[in-house]
Amino acid sequence: MKQTDSASVSRNYHHGDLYQSLLFTATEMIAEGGTESLSMRKLADRVGVSRTAPYHHFKDKNALLCAIAEQGFERVEKLLHEVRIKEESESLAMIFTQYVHTYIELAYKHREQYDLMFGREIWRNGTPTESLHNRSRQHFKSWLKWIEHLCDEKVLHVGDSTLRTAQVCWATLHGLCRLFNDGIYTEQSHLDEMVDTAVNMMLKNT
Amino acid sequence: MKQTDSASVSRNYHHGDLYQSLLFTATEMIAEGGTESLSMRKLADRVGVSRTAPYHHFKDKNALLCAIAEQGFERVEKLLHEVRIKEESESLAMIFTQYVHTYIELAYKHREQYDLMFGREIWRNGTPTESLHNRSRQHFKSWLKWIEHLCDEKVLHVGDSTLRTAQVCWATLHGLCRLFNDGIYTEQSHLDEMVDTAVNMMLKNT
DNA sequence: CAATCAATCTTGACAGTGTCAAAATATCGT
């Protein structure tokens, strides 16, 4: 409710809720023009504050990006929980298929945030926040648990181990996401067919 | 043979083979410290030339990156051709498995170049060179042809269409590559098992 | 050989970036 839309807030010396405001606006900017278009200075400008003010709330540009990524994890974690709740109503294979569809749609809708969650920018440089590290680990655990369940119920084709299955299945999802997110596959109209093909590859063919 | 190792070459005003030299050194620098660590100025410095000299051989930093990416495509194209030649000696499934292993190994060995080939930096901004565009398209055609062959021979599980199969299979490879390249999966020792699991998912279970 | 021309490289400049140190300002507890 107090979501600081940089006009209505009184321009005090003390902003009041700069942390949230920065996070919100930064996410906005990234969604608009990509991760590269976000500069600390432009962000500060847009929030109506001086260049270095953000540094008192985020140690780094990196810390800011990690915080944004973390919110992304919260989103997918929520999605996963929602799906696991309605497990009684439909067949498990159906639910899995649907999850994959929405996962990839969501990843595309928030492309830039997704890139932050799993991109080299944060992970390859070895700079993920403790907090981000934990949240991502925790999310993979949730995913693993679901896949184990699907393997037990003979829905998924299980190979060497359910862990490997979970890793590879997710790699497939991730690969599809990246190809679309990064603009390598551009025909959005083919996406549904591709997802179905992928899911068929994963499901135990009966 | 004339591969300019920035010491032995006489420091003339005219470098002699600056284009090649830039390409070579830039690739080197990227392999060392990642795409982000390559700056035009440092590159020029290392080659022993002034800041803006590279701009007479590459329109942009982007153009330079595209050229490097292109060399990466040449490499994988070569790999694919080598594999398709020895098709008689072993079972097709075996050859496919082996290809996937070497593909992913190669991608990891040249992580940064791989990132250039398929990363957002070039593709998402819509800035691939004509030349790069063609070469990548051509490579996917080669891949598609092989997959079609493997589908015909009942080696691969064919879904809606061989095109979709080719796309999804490659997405799976790509997903695995990225997870390791970007430092999300770090246990290198699990890679072989994961690749096997992935291949099993793609092969027609007999 | 000398003179012109095109190819190649350099210097200077500008706007933009992340971030540190020191100074300024506001808020709060006493």
Next chain:
DNA sequence: ACGATATTTTGACACTGTCAAGATTGATTG
């Protein structure tokens, strides 16, 4: 009212990509 603390600002530095104008060279003519 005052001093402590939290918050923000100004100034500065080194770095980035790239443009415009000038300097230097090698090749091509007469």
